Amino acid sequence: MTPGPVQLPQEVLNNMALPMEHHRTPEFIALWNRTLANLKRIFNTEQNVFIHTSTGSGGMESALVNTLSPGDHVIAVTSGKFGERWADMAETFGARVTRVEVPWGKAARVAAIEDALRTHPDTVAVLCQACETSTGVLHPIREIARAVSKSKAILLVDGITALGALPMPMDEWGIDVLVAGSQKAFMLPAGLSFISFSKKAWTRVEQAKCPRYYFDIRKEKAANDNGESYFSSAVTHVRALELVLNIFLSQGLERVYGRIQTLSRATLLAAGEMGIEVFPESPSPSLSALVIPEGIDGQKVRAEMEKNDAVIVMGGQDQLKGKIIRIGHMGAIRDEDLLLTLKSFAATLNRLKPGTVSEERIIAALNKAAEVLRESPMVAMKVALA
Numbered sequence: 001m002t003p004g005p006v007q008l009p010q011e012v013l014n015n016m017a018l019p020m021e022h023h024r025t026p027e028f029i030a031l032w033n034r035t036l037a038n039l040k041r042i043f044n045t046e047q048n049v050f051i052h053t054s055t056g057s058g059g060m061e062s063a064l065v066n067t068l069s070p071g072d073h074v075i076a077v078t079s080g081k082f083g084e085r086w087a088d089m090a091e092t093f094g095a096r097v098t099r100v101e102v103p104w105g106k107a108a109r110v111a112a113i114e115d116a117l118r119t120h121p122d123t124v125a126v127l128c129q130a131c132e133t134s135t136g137v138l139h140p141i142r143e144i145a146r147a148v149s150k151s152k153a154i155l156l157v158d159g160i161t162a163l164g165a166l167p168m169p170m171d172e173w174g175i176d177v178l179v180a181g182s183q184k185a186f187m188l189p190a191g192l193s194f195i196s197f198s199k200k201a202w203t204r205v206e207q208a209k210c211p212r213y214y215f216d217i218r219k220e221k222a223a224n225d226n227g228e229s230y231f232s233s234a235v236t237h238v239r240a241l242e243l244v245l246n247i248f249l250s251q252g253l254e255r256v257y258g259r260i261q262t263l264s265r266a267t268l269l270a271a272g273e274m275g276i277e278v279f280p281e282s283p284s285p286s287l288s289a290l291v292i293p294e295g296i297d298g299q300k301v302r303a304e305m306e307k308n309d310a311v312i313v314m315g316g317q318d319q320l321k322g323k324i325i326r327i328g329h330m331g332a333i334r335d336e337d338l339l340l341t342l343k344s345f346a347a348t349l350n351r352l353k354p355g356t357v358s359e360e361r362i363i364a365a366l367n368k369a370a371e372v373l374r375e376s377p378m379v380a381m382k383v384a385l386a
């Protein structure tokens, strides 16, 4: 029940156990091209989408090295661990970084980004998470994109815990570079990142002077234009990706997003019934970060839930260590998995500090969650018949 890596559907595990196939066979090349075309439908873009054999951070690095030159000025929205990572990464490649610091748990203010763009008219790129997984907040990417599009800068979005979990129409919103990762809403193990560049971003790709080899998107594009990948493909991951995308597209993305939204709503309503505070001001549907009541150590809550109920959630990091728990809503989550998680959470709070949540409130919370979950059942892992 973590916000990634997520629980994998049995169908994905079975698919990944199939015999190895060479990535230059006609069969795999056909599958590769179908998969790239299907990814475009998730990104909602006319542009190419690329697959890197890397974790999400590799995709974030690719976004930077393919669009920046040392000395370039960059604005980085930092609202948690992953925003800080991207800002550090940009500095590592020689960018001059201005951080727009957002208190953890708050959503970025568009006006603050506009101010930073006015103060630094030489800015070539703005970096922002769609969902900052360390706090569970969802940033207003559509509005940020509108603001950035008025400048010469491009907007780079880390959509690692957003893409596939909620609509992120890249072209319509005007996102210039969008990055995603396999171990989140795509229900695969870690190991693939996905990335796409807008027309405005491609003009920077040609000029970028950052050192790049493995992530040089020009090489990958040339290979893809020829129907192939530049390096060896992660065949088992890509085959399982094809399966997941076929299921998503045949069942409809509305269903996929709807289920995640429903898991989120059920969790937030149950938390409300139990008197538990929600940490971020605008929670992402992909995960819920809940505040641990005063006097209880959140690290212990996490460990006890795992030991007693075999429920694995994530705690907080850095300044949030011991203060929140994070429950993921992506992956193969059955109704009973979420209900058990909520029950285990409440029981653990009571074990560590008796009387934290009354029996009546727990029952009311679970009933409410169960009622909401019925509205949008788990997405069936089969390709829907036309």
Ligand SMILES: Cc1ncc(COP(=O)(O)O)c(C=O)c1O
Binding pocket: 004, 055, 056, 057, 058, 082, 129, 131, 132, 133, 134, 158, 159, 160, 161, 181, 190
């Ligand atoms: C928003 C966000 N960005 C980046 C990452 C880093 O991805 P990876 O661990 O796949 O490199 C994560 C992983 O949890 C994430 O949630």
